[in-house]
Every structure is written in structure tokens, then in C-alpha cells.
Amino acid sequence: MRTRLRFPGFLFPRSKKRKKLSAGRQEVSRPAKEGGPPEMEAAGGGAGAPSAAGVSTSVKNPGWKELPLSSTLDENLQNLKAVFAHCSDIVFREFNFAQNKNVRLALIYTDGLVDKSLVSDQIMKALSLEVPLVTSGKEIGKEQALEFIVRQGLCVHQVEYADRLEKAVNAVLAGDTVLLVDGHATALINGVRSWEARSVEDSLTDKLVRGPRESFVETLRTNTSLLRRRIKNPALKIETITVGRVTRTEVAVAYVEGIVQPGLLGEVKERLRRIDIDGVLEGGQIEELIEDNPLSPFCSINHTDRVDKVAAQLLEGRVAVITDGTPYVLTVPALFIEIIQDPEDYYQRYIFSSLVRIIRFIAVFAVLLTTPLYVSIITYNPELLPTPLLLSIAAQREGVPLPAFVEVLLMEFVFEVLREAGLRMPQPLGQAVSIVGALVLGEAAVRGGLVGAATVIVVALTGVASFSFCYTGSTTVRVIRFPLLFMAGFMGLYGVLISVFTLVVHLASLRSFGVPFLSPAAPLVLSDQKDFLVRAPWWAMFRRPRLIAGVNPQREDPGQKPRPPAGPGKAGR
């Protein structure tokens, strides 16, 4: 994976960086000023081409970053060609200005990242052919050329200036087209980005019955536009910073001004700014670099690819971190309860949503506790079971050679393997094999007397329950279940109790960007109980979560409960 540098929607093979990355990532992270050993340059495979202008494009020692743009076109082109040596996908196109043949122009862009028809029609054709139509024979000198081109020559919707080589290079790599004008030390950056990308589709991970289905895609711009379409308000701010020294990935921080707490926002930006890593390929990397509790199995940053969910989170005062190149958007702060919250809860009728939520809540505990309790009761305290049940379980376990603990551990292992296999297998095979595997294995194991039927039931129950709430949450719970299982095996019910206690202490000690992880349960926030285990009707949830949106807690006007219009009242009706 590491040998590929992925740029938005485009595979970008730069052999040099590739070799260095795989050779030693340690070296990449050292400060740039060291003056790399010459053999590193040779290892880049180049025939010494960059050295022409004394420019090194090595990741380790990027000499070109310091260079300004020069006012002569030739020197600029030479520098840029040196920078882009061995980059076969960079296009250099030189042509002349229509009005004045002495004004030479050059276009530099990355093939595949620009809209070619735009480049040829709106930039090249406009400048090399059509300009005289506008100016009616007026002579344009070299000096006015730049100003004139921007004002009247280019038919591109977005133009920026650059006076340093680094900015021009970054623009080219980001998919913009750089226009150099002879005699000017300023480059024009034209926004004509366009590349192959996946279209907006249904969410793959967060399924729902009722509600918007759109999900984010890999392109940052598309994602921000999806968000903007939900929140049409200038208060929705989207700030961008670049993360990743090699990949130079754009990361956007989105928030709604006036709802978000300034302290939280500052903290998020500060933590993002502190990141110093060579590459960011997925939001998960950012997540691990900015989270509060790096050693905890619980994730204190949530992620989703559902647009409506992110919009709702922003409206509650959270901050979203959108990473270019991944459909998953991070939202902070994240709370424990988000494990059992689902966007659909807010669209379905509240009574049903509340029921489903409580069921999910129970499911979390079922995943966590069923097998440990089963093991400890069977092993240590069988007297706790009602006698008929105990007898039937004992009869099943008659011929089972393994102790309950080993038996359950074995079955859990088999189940996890099946699940993983079902996930990784080529799609057409996946489901069939996992079902057959589960049925055949389970049935055969029971028939063969290797495990008791009750064990299979218990393990299957936890397995199914783990699918009933959010996937990230279920991975965490699945991990924690194993230490609990061990405690159950060694110390029985007492071990389970102690573990649960420790777990609660641990959860209580967690914070996500300053907000206690267990809120609104501990610390108890009464007004937030409306969106905790039950989902109150929308006309009753007139406050935003108190600890998250501290500045501006009022969500809606209270007292909007729909009621029949006040007609001529009749007493006794």
C-alpha cells in the first residue's frame, strides 16, 4: 500500500519518492536542511536531470521550495521542468499571445486532473486566437499582458496569483492549470480541476430505511458541496489546511459559526496543525493522531460517510474534519452514546426510535456480557440458573470434552474468523461461504459433541447482536469482550463484576475534546436525557446537547407541539 501515492482520483507514480518511502520512512521525517547524501539522488533513478538548475525534488531535501518565480519565462520553465523531471503526467504547453507575438505563454498542468476541453477552449483558444475580437486591434505590450489576460483574456471561473515556485508546483499537482506569462514573475493559477471520481451513492456502512441516502465520496470538493447543500448558510465555515508532507492532503474543518464552541474549534485546528506525517490516506490516520485517549480501546472521534449525519452533528455544535481521498468524515467530540444512535432515529416516529434505541443499548451489553456470564455461571455458579434450565444445559454438555471457557473461546474464535472471511472474500463468494461455514461448522460441532448447543446459541447471539449497532462501536465492544471472557474464566462472576466496574471507571475517565465521554449520563445532564436512551419528539428537543453546544443551546422554539387549531371551544369536549 505504501508504495502508492494516491492523489485525488488519480494514480500518480513518482518512482523517486516511492523508492525513498519504502527505503526508509525515518529519513523522510528528518528536517529538510540536511543536504542529502548524493547516492540518494542517484537512487532516484534519474540521469542527473534535476541538477541542471540546481534543483532537487527529493522529499528529503526539497531545494525547489525556496525558489521564487523569475520574470523570464525560460528560467521559470527550466525550473519547473527540473522540478517535474521524470513526471510523465505533467504537460508543458508553450504558445504565443494572439495580440503580441512577443508575449510568450506557457501552460503547465497535470494530465488527467484537468478538464481538457476547458483548458483548450477557454484558456488556449481564448488567448491564442480570440483575444483580438475583444480588443479591436489595440496593441498590448508585455507589461500590460498579465493584467489584460486576467481581465479579458481568460474564460475561467477561478483565477489566483502565485509568485513563488512552490505555490505554482502545488497548484499543478492539485489539478489546477498554471499559466506563465513571459516578462512577469507572477503565475496565474486557473481552477479547471476535473478528474475521474466515484459518483455519489448510497452509504455502504450506515444503512437505513427512511432518510436521505447520499453518502460522501473520495473528493473533498464534492463532499463540501454536499454539506453546503444541506446547510445553506454563510455560518457554515469550511477551512482547509494541508496535512502530510509527501502526500499534501487537503483536510477541511467544517463547523457552524455561532453554534460551535470557539475553544473546541481552536483545539481541533491546533491538533490538526500539530500533525507532522509523511502521508495521509484516510481519516483514520488523522483520527489516531488527534484523539484524546490514544491508549483506550474506545474511539473518542466518530466517523461516518452519511451526509445528513454530519450535517446534524454540525448543527449540534460539533466540528467535522473532512479528509480528501476518503468518504469518511470525522466528527468531534464523540460520546459513548453515539454507539447506539443512528441517523434514522431522528426521521422515524419517536416512539419506535426510542424502542429501537433501547434494544440497541441492550444489544451492546449482550455483546459484552453474554458469553462471560455464560462461562462464569456454567463454570462457577450453576446454582444461579433455574433448575430445569440447568438440567437441560447439563444434559447437553454431557459429552463435551472441553471446559466451558475453552469451548466459548473456541466458538468465539471460529465466529470471528468466519466474520472476517465473509468480509474479505470476493463478493460473490462471501455470503454463501459464511452462511455455509457457520451452519455446517455449528451444526457439525454440536452433532459431533465438540461443543454444547447452548454455547453455540450464546455465541451466535452475541454475534448477531454485534451487528445491531454502529460498526465502530461494535468493534470496540468485541475487543473488550475477550478480556472479560478471560476474567470470567478465571474468577467467575466476581471477575466479571470487577471488570465491568473497571470498565465503567475507564469510561468515566475518558474525554473527547473536553467533553466527558459518558455524558449526558455522567455527569448527568437532565436536559440531554431527551436524546439519550429514548429519542424525544422533535418538538420537545428544543435544546442542543449542553456540553457540546455551550454557547448557543437553543435549537428551536419550545412549545411547538402540534395541536388542533383553537376553534370555538365547547366545555366538556
Add this chain to the structure above:
Amino acid sequence: MLAQVVLATAVLTAPSLPIAYAGQDAWLCILLAGVGGLLIACLMVNLSRRFPGETLFEYLEDILGKIPGKIVSFLYLWFFLHIVTVVVREFGALLNPIFLPETPLVVIHILALAPVAYMLWQGLEVMARTNEIFASLLLFGVILVILAAPQIKLTNFLPVLDAGPVPLLKGTLAPLAWFGELITVAVFLPYFNRPRDGYRIAGLAVCMITFMLGLAVFLTIAVFGPYVPASYLFPTFNAVRLIQLANFVERLEILVVVIWVAGGLLKIGAFYWIIVLGAAQTLGLRTYRPLILPVGVIILALSFIFHRNNLEMVRYIGLTWPFYGLTHELLLPLLLFGTALLRGKRRKKK
């Protein structure tokens, strides 16, 4: 907020003592003790408010002077150490026979102290939040009483005040000593979010404890009558054991144990915290964290040294504890209060 659960753990053992003395009127003992507890709590809150922002250990020196203050501080530390070892021991005494009859008691004690130490390491705030989470478990306690309804015979409470007031007062003494543990409020108060609410919080705590203890006593007497429970070590536990629903839901005593383990751990945590904090403050340390491990080991060791077996512990709780406890909980604070009044000490408000 905090004091509520800290003390509600006496529920399990409490009934047998007053019942032994006062028979069917034991519930009156609890009420009386509740009133006494309220007085103690108010005394401590008042004392605390004279020295805002200071814990018991800090203002002891203000009242008594440096050296005597430190001596009394150590006295209190010793006292709290005593309480916590009793709780740890009780913990083992209940769990050992029920869950792990063949496991050495030491293992159980270590496993109880380890998560508590982890909790202390995380600090008071985490402890308070953990408390909040487990406080909801107490609701189950109330549900249990409802479930026990078929076993309840209200005639067990008759006749009222048959034996006269003396046994009643005798029976009040032990629960009063339990209530006296509320003096911990003197240490917790400076850490409350709103220290001004001290009276309200202490009052609320006393009410809750009275309710829970009263409930436990009510349940035991109503189920067993006045004679049997006095001989049980854990009468509430035995009462719940009798619950049976629809021939399927039975053995609900496990719920009591769950509640009790959570409560017990939190109670150990509270006193453990007071000890390490008090020790740190008496010795003038900046943080109590380095003390957690040594104090834990001391508690572990003392929990075996103080009581060689369960019977000795029961005897201690019944006979020695009320007087020993009340000395520290009522007598000393009263003396302190008097001294503070006489010497007119009062920390100047900034």
C-alpha cells in the same frame, strides 16, 4: 451528589444489629439514627463552612495548632483506615462463600482494591462519575422489595414498641455509627462544584441512606419476623433469596450482590481516597498519587490483621464499632466545633 452512594452500602449488614436489639421496631431505630445522622452531617458542614476550601485535615491544624492538629489528623487517618479494612473484609466475607469458595481471600481483596486504585489514580471526578453510573443500580433495590411482596407479612411489625424505649435506643447506636460515616462530607465538601449547597447535599444523602436502610430493615423484618434475621450475617441477602417469580425468575440475590459489589467498591474507593488525600495533606505532599500503592498494600494487610475471621468481624461491628466509630464521628467533631467556637477561629474569606 457524592455522599449518596458512599454510605448506602451498609444496607446489607445493617438490619441484623438493630433487629437483635429492638426486634420488630428496628425500622424506628433507622429513623432515629437518620435524625442523628442529619445532626452529625450538619455539624460537619457547618465546621467546613467556617474554613471554605479546606478539608478536614487542613482545618484541623487551623483549629488545634500545628502539632496537635497533625496528631488528630493521624487519629482520623487511622480511623478511616479501620473503616476501609472492615469494608474490604466484609466484601470478601460475602463474596468468598457465594462466588469463589475455593479461592483465597487475598485474591478477592486484591482484585477489589486494584480497580479502586485505578479509579483513584484517575481522580475524584472520575470517581464521582462512576458513582453516578452505579447510582441507578440502586433503583433495582426498590424493585426487589416489590418483587418480594408475596413473602411480606405486615403482621411481623406488631406490636409496636413492645419492649420499651431502651432497646430501641441501644439498637439505634449501630446504625448511627454508620450514619456517622457522613463526616466524610468534611473532606468532600471543598471539592463539590457548589460548596455552598453543603447542607442540602448532606441532607439529601441522609434521606437516601435512611430510605435505603429503612427499606432493607423493612424487607427483612417483613419477610422473616423479628427473631430470625438477628442471627444472619447478611439478612437482606437471605431475604431476597426467597423471591421467586413464575417459577422461573428466582435466585435474585445475585442482583443484591451486584449492587453490593458496585456499592462496596465505591465505598472502598471513597475511604481509600480520603486516606490517601488526608495523608498527602497531613504530610504536605502536592499530589496523593504516590501514596495509592503503599496505602493499598497497608489496607490489604490490615484487612487480615484486624479480623482473623468473620465471626470476629461481626462481633467487632456489633460491639466495638458503635462506640469506637461514634468517638470519632460525634465526640471529636463536637470537641473540634467547640474549640473552633471558643478560639474564634475562622478562615478569612478572600
